[in-house]
Amino acid sequence: MNPRSLAPGLSLLLCLSGAALGRDSAQSPTQSPAQSIVLASTTSVENSGLLAHILPIFTAETGIGVHVLAQGTGQALQTAARDDADLVLVHDPEAEAKFIGDGDGIEPTQIAWNDFVIVGPAADPAKAAGGHDAVVALKQIAAAQAPFVSRGDKSGTDALEKRLWKAAGIDPAAEAGGRWYRDIGGGMGAALNAASAMEAYTLSDRGTWLSFKNKGPLRVLVAGDPRLINRYDLILLNPAKHPVPKQALARKFAQWLASPAGQAAIGAYELGGEQLFHPSAAAPK
């Protein structure tokens, strides 16, 4: 089949199938306007509801729709490297440095921050609660051989967890893979669901934790370690390597997020009276 004939053919089928999507969706508040960009993002900014809160404001101001792929940092950078997204919103400094160093990304802008927390069962068999040192807490968990859920998905959170274990001088996968150290290969939500069911410890970003609804026995046990700072960076694609056609629209979005209007929108997002993300871009001159 001629590939060029495929797109209109499929569109026709979609129309014929009776749901009249085009018309319905134009009136739907979440629907994309005429022009849109694809944002590959870490899951936390989407699952916590942040993007659903700020994107309609941007779309109303500019007429640009934003299609969000919530994928986790590793996958989001991969998607962008394959030209399948117009920009990325991620939170793993090392992976970002590599992405930019490889010539894939340009102009990283930190647009928000919050922190990571170590959560675990209220019973706290490892006696890890109350401290402000993430590495000490991990050592205690390992010493107690208490169940720990790892994302294992190359997300930003997963990368930080691996760095913290390294700082603790422990290789939990080699030591206890499958016993108390459980690599679930899933997103933050899946990890929290697993930890909740297994009464296990895990590392979570605060945004996903606060918006998560199946906490069960889990509580925040360790927070406040400077190593647990969580920075969200927006990165544009390098047009020299990725001639994506929506570069100008993507730049507009990046500029808006860093602008006072975008930063105010981020700071205004709250759940149960708690602010989830702190705006952190420098105000433009």
Place this chain on the structure above:
Amino acid sequence: MLDFGDSYDAATFAHIVALSLAISVSGTAIAALIGLPGGAALAICRFRGRRLLILFANALLGLPPVVVGLALYLLLSRSGPLGRLGLLFTPAAMALAQGSLATPIIVALVHRAVEEPWQVYGGALRADGAGRWRSILVLLAIARRSVVTAVLAGFGRTISEVGAVLIVGGNIAGYTRTMTTAIVLETSKGDLALALGLGFVLIGISIAVSAAAFVFERRP
């Protein structure tokens, strides 16, 4: 009445349901366009490699959706061979994925449904001077109950599928979020009650479509 919380106002929810149906119906239509004539042709035509094709269609009944999704992802990615179509992360890509999954089901089931009537009526059709296409149409009409079942089986595969549409659709809010991908999302957000509620709605829709087709086909 189920409460879908603030995540799903009426318009958003209606869009998710409409999109699920549109994609599944499109995917099933693609599969039926290939599978009805294809399955019947496998029963009545004699050519080299026919047995291999029949074996192939039956073997692909268990085609893993996640592998189909991945293969389509690589094909449709902007850096892939069909990238310039810009189909990745669109509803069209999802319909294509589901069509790929439903096609072997319809081909295999239609082939079986038409085999017997062809043995019974084949001689008469040939004596009548019927061409291949006319024979196919007549046989599909004779076996229509089994053919409807085949198409419904294809539809069942598409409406309930999540692995492939998640990969090629991206679960984009308001654009490629279907019932199944919304259930995955809500589960990951820990909102198990909402996920289960959406699941019941999905089951209801699936049953309603199948029942409607059944009643339609059985009417006098």
